[in-house]
Amino acid sequence: MRASDTAYAALRDDILQxxxxxxxxxxxxxxxxxxxxxxxxxxxxxxxxxxxxxLVALPGRGLVVSELSRSTIVELxxxxxxxxxxxxxxxxLRRDRDxxxxxxxxxxxxxxxxxxxxxxxxxxALVARLDAAMDEATNSRFLLGAIRQLRPHLVRAxxxxxxxxxxxxAAAGEHLTIVEAIVDGDDQLAADATAVHLRKSxxxxxxxxxxxxxxTAMNNS
Amino acid sequence: MRASDTAYAALRDDILQxxxxxxxxxxxxxxxxxxxxxxxxxxxxxxxxxxxxxLVALPGRGLVVSELSRSTIVELxxxxxxxxxxxxxxxxLRRDRDxxxxxxxxxxxxxxxxxxxxxxxxxxALVARLDAAMDEATNSRFLLGAIRQLRPHLVRAxxxxxxxxxxxxAAAGEHLTIVEAIVDGDDQLAADATAVHLRKSxxxxxxxxxxxxxxTAMNNS
DNA sequence: GACCGCAATTCTGTATACAGAATGAGGGGA
DNA sequence: TCCCCTCATTCTGTATACAGAATTGCGGTC
Numbered sequence: 001m002r003a004s005d006t007a008y009a010a011l012r013d014d015i016l017q018x019x020x021x022x023x024x025x026x027x028x029x030x031x032x033x034x035x036x037x038x039x040x041x042x043x044x045x046x047x048x049x050x051x052x053x054x055l056v057a058l059p060g061r062g063l064v065v066s067e068l069s070r071s072t073i074v075e076l077x078x079x080x081x082x083x084x085x086x087x088x089x090x091x092x093l094r095r096d097r098d099x100x101x102x103x104x105x106x107x108x109x110x111x112x113x114x115x116x117x118x119x120x121x122x123x124x125a126l127v128a129r130l131d132a133a134m135d136e137a138t139n140s141r142f143l144l145g146a147i148r149q150l151r152p153h154l155v156r157a158x159x160x161x162x163x164x165x166x167x168x169x170a171a172a173g174e175h176l177t178i179v180e181a182i183v184d185g186d187d188q189l190a191a192d193a194t195a196v197h198l199r200k201s202x203x204x205x206x207x208x209x210x211x212x213x214x215x216t217a218m219n220n221s
Numbered sequence: 222m223r224a225s226d227t228a229y230a231a232l233r234d235d236i237l238q239x240x241x242x243x244x245x246x247x248x249x250x251x252x253x254x255x256x257x258x259x260x261x262x263x264x265x266x267x268x269x270x271x272x273x274x275x276l277v278a279l280p281g282r283g284l285v286v287s288e289l290s291r292s293t294i295v296e297l298x299x300x301x302x303x304x305x306x307x308x309x310x311x312x313x314l315r316r317d318r319d320x321x322x323x324x325x326x327x328x329x330x331x332x333x334x335x336x337x338x339x340x341x342x343x344x345x346a347l348v349a350r351l352d353a354a355m356d357e358a359t360n361s362r363f364l365l366g367a368i369r370q371l372r373p374h375l376v377r378a379x380x381x382x383x384x385x386x387x388x389x390x391a392a393a394g395e396h397l398t399i400v401e402a403i404v405d406g407d408d409q410l411a412a413d414a415t416a417v418h419l420r421k422s423x424x425x426x427x428x429x430x431x432x433x434x435x436x437t438a439m440n441n442s
Numbered sequence: 443g444a445c446c447g448c449a450a451t452t453c454t455g456t457a458t459a460c461a462g463a464a465t466g467a468g469g470g471g472a
Numbered sequence: 473t474c475c476c477c478t479c480a481t482t483c484t485g486t487a488t489a490c491a492g493a494a495t496t497g498c499g500g501t502c
Binding site for chain 2 (some may be wrong): 013040043044047048051053073075076078079080082083085090142145146149150153
């Protein structure tokens, strides 16, 4: 693997896992020393992270980890809701029925995974498989590209949410509705059910954010 | 200005103006010599163009200018229609009324600009001002980012379209409907009128593409 | 005549040196 | 005591050298 890929992956993970909270300043030499590579691949990694919006260039102040304020999260979902709803609509029209039939069966049993003690790994893996199947079936490069662009920010946002058991059960039900609509080829239902799911997810995140009296992570600018 | 910015702007313009048609291979040394700078800023420019999707990395074959096939144009509009409709909806709710009142008056007189001989510069400038005002009023960073991501590809696609006078007059009317809806704060009309306008624009481009028996530019993969 | 292998050329990826710009601290003057 | 100017430090931007990988072309062999 190239050194620039390694640096990109390491820095990206550091940001997504909140090891570098918003506002952290990045300097080339510092990170080059830390990762034991030269400045050249670091520069490339910085460029990719800046293009993704995880880093922002403060004029005269270098690169800092971007903020993730309440309003940013709202704007994130303003875009996410419209494009993922449209993606779901297209998937309902274009999907391989067998693939989603299988996923439907798995989501029908998802409640068991959620009662599986504290190990939600299997459930999250199932959601990831659904996402991957939808990416595959969307078959629209720009739509997919826009979704991919949002994902790193969503990963950060999700860490602000408190997922309680009730919310997870509800979310699993929402997913099941979406998958059923896709299996049935009901594109309008797939789109609307996706919008419902995402609006509820947003509400859950915002409730967590607003409930938090003070965290270093939040910056309600 | 930085050398990497110069290189990026030059290469981007070369691609958008079809001086480098799809499939053209890019090598670092070659472009560094052509633009009389070293490979370092060229690498940064390549990275930005690749992130935008104007260049694609063919494994083992270097970077080439991305294709713009019929299906790519369709996929481009699949995304464009949903996000620009949503943007128009938000603008109708968030706009500064005076700004769009002014634009409404200008679009009401747009027919005169279109009869202004072959100089359509003023009309295109008016459309550009509308785009800028909408970008400003959208006030949603991710939505705006997604639109910006599409623009370079739209510039390329537009060069494939044959804009006849009738189409331009119709488009001006569609724009007027959109601006009126925004002035009135009618978000649903603004969204639907935008979708209508973009679907007609797509149809116009596809008619031009399909009408072209053979051009070196097209690659119907 | 065709296919396989080797060698040379070329390209990318990385490291590093150097120059110019900007920032921050420290000292001097008002 | 506060403000401004200057100098030093540090950072980014660029050039370039070097190494490893890959491709292409040529030659030999089957």
